[in-house]
Amino acid sequence: PNGLVNDISEFNEAVSNAQPGSVITLANGIWENTELVFQGKGTKEKPIILTVEDKGKVILSGTSNLQIAGEYLIVNGLVFKDGYTPTNAVISFRKNREELANNCRLTECVIDNYNNPERQVQDYWVTIYGKNNRIDHNHFAGKKNLGVTMIVGLDTEESRANNHSIDHNYFGPRPTYGNNGGETLRIGTSHHAMENSNTIVESNYFDRTNGEHEIISNKSGQNTFKYNTFFECTGTLTMRHGNETLVDGNVFIGNGKPSTGGVRVINESQTVINNYHIGLTGYRFRGAFVMMNGVPNSPPNRYVPVIDSKVDNNTFINCDHILFGAGNDAERSQAPKNSQFTNNIIYHEKDTNTIVFKDDGSGIIFKDNILNTNSTKNLNAGFEKADIQLIRNEQGFLIPVSEAIKEPISISSKIATKENTGTTWYSKEDQTITLNSGHVLVAEPGINTLYDVTKSSKPGDIITLRSGGEYILTKAAKVKHPLTFKTSGPNKATIFFERMMAFEIQDGGSLSLENIAFNGAKSPDYAGNSVIVTSKNSMLNNYKLFIEDCEFKNMVVNHSFDVLRAAKGTFADTISIQNSTFKNISGSITALDNETDDIGAYNVEYLIMKNNSISDVQGAALRLYRGGKDESTFGPFLEMEHNVFDHVGYGSKNKYKATVSLYGVQEIDIKNNIFKDSKAINMHLVVGEPIVKVLNNNFYNSEKLIVTGDQKYSVENTWDLEPKFK
Amino acid sequence: PNGLVNDISEFNEAVSNAQPGSVITLANGIWENTELVFQGKGTKEKPIILTVEDKGKVILSGTSNLQIAGEYLIVNGLVFKDGYTPTNAVISFRKNREELANNCRLTECVIDNYNNPERQVQDYWVTIYGKNNRIDHNHFAGKKNLGVTMIVGLDTEESRANNHSIDHNYFGPRPTYGNNGGETLRIGTSHHAMENSNTIVESNYFDRTNGEHEIISNKSGQNTFKYNTFFECTGTLTMRHGNETLVDGNVFIGNGKPSTGGVRVINESQTVINNYHIGLTGYRFRGAFVMMNGVPNSPPNRYVPVIDSKVDNNTFINCDHILFGAGNDAERSQAPKNSQFTNNIIYHEKDTNTIVFKDDGSGIIFKDNILNTNSTKNLNAGFEKADIQLIRNEQGFLIPVSEAIKEPISISSKIATKENTGTTWYSKEDQTITLNSGHVLVAEPGINTLYDVTKSSKPGDIITLRSGGEYILTKAAKVKHPLTFKTSGPNKATIFFERMMAFEIQDGGSLSLENIAFNGAKSPDYAGNSVIVTSKNSMLNNYKLFIEDCEFKNMVVNHSFDVLRAAKGTFADTISIQNSTFKNISGSITALDNETDDIGAYNVEYLIMKNNSISDVQGAALRLYRGGKDESTFGPFLEMEHNVFDHVGYGSKNKYKATVSLYGVQEIDIKNNIFKDSKAINMHLVVGEPIVKVLNNNFYNSEKLIVTGDQKYSVENTWDLEPKFK
Numbered sequence A, B: 001p002n003g004l005v006n007d008i009s010e011f012n013e014a015v016s017n018a019q020p021g022s023v024i025t026l027a028n029g030i031w032e033n034t035e036l037v038f039q040g041k042g043t044k045e046k047p048i049i050l051t052v053e054d055k056g057k058v059i060l061s062g063t064s065n066l067q068i069a070g071e072y073l074i075v076n077g078l079v080f081k082d083g084y085t086p087t088n089a090v091i092s093f094r095k096n097r098e099e100l101a102n103n104c105r106l107t108e109c110v111i112d113n114y115n116n117p118e119r120q121v122q123d124y125w126v127t128i129y130g131k132n133n134r135i136d137h138n139h140f141a142g143k144k145n146l147g148v149t150m151i152v153g154l155d156t157e158e159s160r161a162n163n164h165s166i167d168h169n170y171f172g173p174r175p176t177y178g179n180n181g182g183e184t185l186r187i188g189t190s191h192h193a194m195e196n197s198n199t200i201v202e203s204n205y206f207d208r209t210n211g212e213h214e215i216i217s218n219k220s221g222q223n224t225f226k227y228n229t230f231f232e233c234t235g236t237l238t239m240r241h242g243n244e245t246l247v248d249g250n251v252f253i254g255n256g257k258p259s260t261g262g263v264r265v266i267n268e269s270q271t272v273i274n275n276y277h278i279g280l281t282g283y284r285f286r287g288a289f290v291m292m293n294g295v296p297n298s299p300p301n302r303y304v305p306v307i308d309s310k311v312d313n314n315t316f317i318n319c320d321h322i323l324f325g326a327g328n329d330a331e332r333s334q335a336p337k338n339s340q341f342t343n344n345i346i347y348h349e350k351d352t353n354t355i356v357f358k359d360d361g362s363g364i365i366f367k368d369n370i371l372n373t374n375s376t377k378n379l380n381a382g383f384e385k386a387d388i389q390l391i392r393n394e395q396g397f398l399i400p401v402s403e404a405i406k407e408p409i410s411i412s413s414k415i416a417t418k419e420n421t422g423t424t425w426y427s428k429e430d431q432t433i434t435l436n437s438g439h440v441l442v443a444e445p446g447i448n449t450l451y452d453v454t455k456s457s458k459p460g461d462i463i464t465l466r467s468g469g470e471y472i473l474t475k476a477a478k479v480k481h482p483l484t485f486k487t488s489g490p491n492k493a494t495i496f497f498e499r500m501m502a503f504e505i506q507d508g509g510s511l512s513l514e515n516i517a518f519n520g521a522k523s524p525d526y527a528g529n530s531v532i533v534t535s536k537n538s539m540l541n542n543y544k545l546f547i548e549d550c551e552f553k554n555m556v557v558n559h560s561f562d563v564l565r566a567a568k569g570t571f572a573d574t575i576s577i578q579n580s581t582f583k584n585i586s587g588s589i590t591a592l593d594n595e596t597d598d599i600g601a602y603n604v605e606y607l608i609m610k611n612n613s614i615s616d617v618q619g620a621a622l623r624l625y626r627g628g629k630d631e632s633t634f635g636p637f638l639e640m641e642h643n644v645f646d647h648v649g650y651g652s653k654n655k656y657k658a659t660v661s662l663y664g665v666q667e668i669d670i671k672n673n674i675f676k677d678s679k680a681i682n683m684h685l686v687v688g689e690p691i692v693k694v695l696n697n698n699f700y701n702s703e704k705l706i707v708t709g710d711q712k713y714s715v716e717n718t719w720d721l722e723p724k725f726k
């Protein structure tokens, strides 16, 4: 092929010799630890092209990256995977602060799971500087470490009012990061909030980009977001800073998934029109539509009040929350002004209070909005009730139809789909392997049989133990992929373990335990034992842990002996502990308080404890911590229902002096539990208007709730009755 | 050779076929991931022997280990290195709780730096069970992860009254572990404190086995320690539990090194005779000789009071501390009873108060002890002053000679030496490479020149920067071995960095920075930046960090931006920061508070801050944390002298609300500092009778000391004068 180069020195020579019209072609193969600097001057008619011998056969791996600097350069077909950038960016539209890229194009490139192994070390995948650059038809999937996937930088004059086009890109799944810094696209920063970026973001497909609250963090002026599709994204397109943003003709599909959101409006002269939203469940900052309160005389980098904004002709189908004046608090006390919410259609099949005012709505003109008749709540003038039918159009969207709707609702043919975005040659298929999707393997009772079968298992396998069998682990079983362990038969098999841990969940692992007894009688006499630990090395992949119908006992040492201990830098999507028994334990059941930097990080998204019997546990049975004041994330969520706590929390080494210690938890649901002879539930409520319900609990001869912090909570039906245990 | 086997299956077959008199010979080579179970029945006359083809040429590496079970088995010549055991022990004298080793011998084996990569994951190197086993002439050096090097287990009747002999072993250097669990030898556990072990520990050489307080933790009855040499060991032979111990004819050589100790007596009927101590500096629990107070009616696993103990004919030369009644507190209120301290010789070239009574000494008979005339303190009867000369004997020991000494002092010819212990064929040489021992490399100003030179450097190298040069790091420099960076010339070179960190100290690394300016102006706007970090993965090797004559400025982000941030699982021997300037920093200078498990772990042994100028630092300039109530370790030590703090600690995200936050620090020396417009010094004083001196400090318009906890401290000469800075 044209201008074939086989290694970095040939590449560098080709670059230095390149003239307008030159083509540099990377030879097929793995380019390991290769830092490419593509610098040159093409012309509009004769750009310089960096391409690949065969699409999909040129892989940049290890510590590779790309810098683009100059004029009229095109990069086409590079794939970054199996590695990470040693610098701040995988692909950068500049070489340094002085040498930028202008009139350049990045197309059909792929960055796939190209993550720093340290979850908490930051980098970007694409940093866009200069002007008039186009980023199109690329595929970016699986960012898991700290840092925004793509940014548009405005730090020098030469990068502002840039007219970049970001279009037809496929932004593939980005899992919950568990802290700030999980945005998919950010345009500008709070330092340059008043600058105009003039960037167009058009026809991109956002596929479960769930890193944090802000799928897109718009932080500059005069940007346009058109025809983008947000598929099951937990978060919103957020107009965080900057004015005169246009959000037009986008589609938000929630499919009823938790925390899915739409558009969030802050600042002045924003326009939100012709957008289509369906099945969005998010509340508060990730509602289907959110117009926030602002800070009076706000500096540009806080919350500029909403003024002169227009929200017109948007469609909301089965969306749970539309909020005006969100974030209203002592500082954000300024309600929206001089704005309009007009011609919008709001349909919900359930009779639900979709629209909520958190502050005075009088600064917003409501007019010609249409609600379906199910909606019984009396709203201001400006909302008309109508009989609405949903009819599926040829694109597959459910379209509201009614006599009251004069202008038929349509969705642009330019709307992004999974098919018309990204490349044609790089698969968008999901490769996640789930628990219980593999083969059944039998582990015979004995020493290290579980270790051996674990070692030879494949992802998704189910390992069955013999009914009543005795198993001893003298080596920790390393859970490297999703694995299920369960006793087949009526009598729980018993697992003893001689190491500090029975199971270590490693990066990529998930664990389900069913119908098994764990006995600590053969465990070492050392502080820090735990039945299950997560890897002490950072884990990029979120894990899941299910404990169902298990028994844990005789776990007493001179200090803590926990059931689960999560290391810093590890994050669980779900930890579910149900129908299990915990007896005689000197530590905690869940030690999820290891993110102590107080920057908003935490260890688990959903923690579910139901129908468990917990007795003689010396430590705080649950420890759950999220420090700092960041508002970028959703969790942790705690559901604690129908558990019995009997003599819990009394150990002299329980530093929380509590049965349950919750700090900064965002949603707390504690109901129908019995606490007998136990220490308190401590809750420190800060940040993010946490939703806290404590309902129908019995505290017999126990300390009760101790609540600190400045947030609201509700307590109902607290009893004080002596329970009779069998 | 006899019975040569080439792999694990041949080995297993040979073992199953072995008869009395059989020899199994491991073939030369690397045996990777090999778990040997050597089980069989030999006879006294015809043992079964496991040996190697050539000594030193058979290496067990990776996840290998050895279990010995049966009768009359001899293991000879195995070397474990480059790996770690997957189980609790590298070499175990049992297969499981039922199948033990009796009348077996482990000889001329080596375990060298065979450490779990996780510093905080526990294992033992040798676990001895059964009876009548001999462990002799082995070489054990470089244990760095959690866990005692060698234990004698007494958990079943079959392992008690065992008559094991542990003799002529070389216990090579074990660095400070920084938490409990760094013992070199433990006999028994607190659970079996009242059992007799009857183990003989004879003629072993302990070479800088500095893991923690207890070099030897004797936790059972009727053990004998004879002719062992303790060379520069920071800690003591501790009679932690059990009675009727004999400590006879041992040598303790301190060479004036900090924290070196001798024998510590607890419990009943202990005999400490004929021991020789020289140059021991340790105080409190690691004095040259310590007789502790006990707990009245103590359970066996607390502190049984000293009764009926005899301390006779011991020699102390230039030892700083001999304590009676040590540990006296509300719980340990029982002074020693019915004991004697007789015929001991105490010589010190300085006029020092060597002997201290922490409680009533009337339960101890003092008689015929001899002091040199320098000693001016009036002691009870029982101490005679004499003119003592020191004369070097033919073994090289300084022997006190005096007319008052009737019986000449001698040292047994059986005393352990480096030469008569361990093997003859495995080197005992020190392989540590120190800072500044390598070549000088020049780094030119520019982008990543420092990264490149760091990458190609060798251990000990000195990297010089150009006077006044500008250096930019867009990649973090990884410090994998000892390295020095310094500007050669009068004008400090400036280092900018674009990653979250400039330098990452990795396992095996140490760092010295001299005459360099660090500027945070190009660092990312993200919480968690730090000029220097330690690896987020556990570091087995303790590191050193020296900062001398450097400047740090413009390090402001919306949250913490630190100078040094130490990760959990990393430990510094020394961090020294001197003659440097810190200005305009949003975080801390040293964030050494990441061991939050409260089990006694901490991040640094010696922290030294002298002659620094610290202004506009928003966080707590120093954060130093050691949680829990463990008494097994020495540090952290803090020396803070002659620093100026100007407007420090006022950041809203400073969770300590202090300029200096010290928690559980064991020795604090704060003198001649100026604090202007700054927050307080917070000190939480717990555990271990910390030594705290705050002297000659000026607190102008600043908060002063805030002290919590239950320990003593002294404050002298606090001023409140307005300083004039130029």
Ligand SMILES: [Ca+2]
Pocket (backbone or CB within 6 Å): A180, A181, A182, A183, A212, A214, A217, A632
């Ligand atoms: Ca964010």
Ligand SMILES: [Ca+2]
Pocket (backbone or CB within 6 Å): B180, B181, B182, B183, B212, B214, B217, B632
């Ligand atoms: Ca200890």
